[in-house]
Amino acid sequence: MMPERTRWALVLLIWVAGLAAAAQYGKISVIFDRIGAFYPQAGAWLGFTVSMVGVLGILLGAVAGAFVAAMGYRRMLLAALWIGAAMSALQALGLPFALFLATRGIEGLSHLGLVVAAPTLIAQISAERDRGATLTLWSTFFSVAFALLAWLGIPLVERFGVTALFAAHAALMALLAVLLRPALARVPAPVRQPMPRLRDLPAVHREIYRSPHIGAPAAGWLFYTCCFLAALTLLPAHVDPGLRALVAGAMPLVSIVVSLTFGVWLLRHMPAVTVVEIGFGLGTLAAAWLWLSPGGPAASLGLAAALGLVQGATFAAVPQLNATAATRAQANGALAQAGNLGNTLGTPLLLAATSVAGYAGMIALMALLLLAGLAVHRGLAGLRRVV
Known part of the structure; x- marks a missing residue:
């Protein structure tokens, strides 16, 4: 209860x-x-x-x-x-x-x-x-x-x-x-x-990632973590040197503040998955802003603010999509797996894009990852309406 x-x-x-x-x-x-x-x-x-x-x-x-x-x-x-x-x-x-x-x-x-x-x-x-x-x-x-x-x-x-x-x-x-x-x-x-049992572990993975309820938070979280840590690591190098330290320190703080204020307010009025989708959508717009204004401090903080919505609402989505403690634990375990994978892959992927196509390539890949996060949640929401 x-x-x-x-x-x-x-x-x-x-x-x-x-x-x-x-x-x-x-x-x-x-x-x-x-x-x-x-x-x-x-x-x-x-x-x-x-x-x-x-x-x-x-x-x-x-x-x-x-x-x-x-x-x-x-x-x-x-x-x-x-x-x-x-x-x-x-x-x-x-x-x-x-x-x-x-x-x-x-x-x-x-x-x-x-x-x-x-x-x-x-x-x-x-x-x-x-x-x-x-x-x-x-x-x-x-x-x-x-x-x-x-x-x-x-x-x-x-x-x-x-x-x-x-x-x-x-x-x-x-x-x-x-x-x-x-x-x-x-x-x-x-x-x-x-x-x-050990022989059941492949079936546990299948149960989690085939479920549009259990696996949904982790599916979006993979794309979020690919972008967030990489953005904190790589974007400040493109900001004006006089503002670089300020922007680097402010980005995680802006993300936290937006998550705890505007994000919490949105969660009182709409489902958590919807807030996640809004965050991914705004993040894609912020990436376009960064493409138009390379290394812009305001655009960098705008990206951090958008991703703050994804951050808090993803964890709030776990109990909304899963009614029992057991399925919530499975969803949180999948979040841990997706988060570690995204943190591991994100920075090397964006660095590779930078080496091939420069700053524009990095921002384009970031926008694609954020759009993919939005698309995955949209697709899983459609499956939940069917199941």
């Missing part, structure tokens, strides 16, 4: 757990140059310190929902926090590089458990009228975590060294596990699902 009132304090606490999950990426990304100095012998393997977490998301994201539904959402959230805390604590000991990479792989499993269980639980403890707002808040966890790490993590590392950041992350995750255990005990437990 849906609650009549949203448990806002618990929603915020789970969102902070999301910040800790995003920090499993960000604690390496924001100090990547210092990681190279910490492990000077790593060479080309150094890139795996970031991507090891994402590789597991690509391989296991879709089936993670089935495992979380079988193990229980509360149990998985707490276990993922403790595992993450243990891995960060080990990293704080200054492990040899090979062991450090092994802990990053295990962190990938912890990250998957968090990003599948947390939004499923947030949807469960939110009143229907507030779900758009609570899940839009959840959608900001990545951007907010990276900003906090830049503001707080880098000064910590400058003063106390790389391992201090790992120790702080371990302490945060352990504290969250302690705080969430009694709070989650009062949350009704959804019905546990049977544990999937």
Whole structure:
């Protein structure tokens, strides 16, 4: 049964757990140059310190929902926090590089458990009228975590060294596990699902991606993630140098603000998928603006604002399209898989387009990806009317 009132304090606490999950990426990304100095012998393997977490998301994201539904959402959230805390604590000991990479792989499993269980639980403890707002808040966890790490993590590392950041992350995750255990005990437990067998995993993927309900959020999310991270990475280089730093810092903030304000307002008046489609449509128009005004600061911020609508509404679409906790967990697992795949492929694809056709080629590919996201959602909406 849906609650009549949203448990806002618990929603915020789970969102902070999301910040800790995003920090499993960000604690390496924001100090990547210092990681190279910490492990000077790593060479080309150094890139795996970031991507090891994402590789597991690509391989296991879709089936993670089935495992979380079988193990229980509360149990998985707490276990993922403790595992993450243990891995960060080990990293704080200054492990040899090979062991450090092994802990990053295990962190990938912890990250998957968090990003599948947390939004499923947030949807469960939110009143229907507030779900758009609570899940839009959840959608900001990545951007907010990276900003906090830049503001707080880098000064910590400058003063106390790389391992201090790992120790702080371990302490945060352990504290969250302690705080969430009694709070989650009062949350009704959804019905546990049977544990999937290895031979069933291909069928799990087919069930998710053949469903116009379960797979729809992830289908659009793939195109969003292909564009968003690549735009944050590549567009600032084409902005006037005097405004470059300002635009680079403002783009993720504009996306968050639009998502939490205009996006939440739209979600109170129309279905989440419609808001996603509006975001993709406006994003395509912003790409055309960027083509007409190369590197324009206003056009760059316009693109970020449009993608902010996609960001929040995609997570809000999960409970609107899926009625049970089990199917929502599957949808959130597919989102994790699509997001990791999009983040991995997007920047290389746009760089390749730039090398072939210059700035115009990059913008044209970006527009095509955004149109594809809109077309996929339109097509799946048509299938839902038939099924």
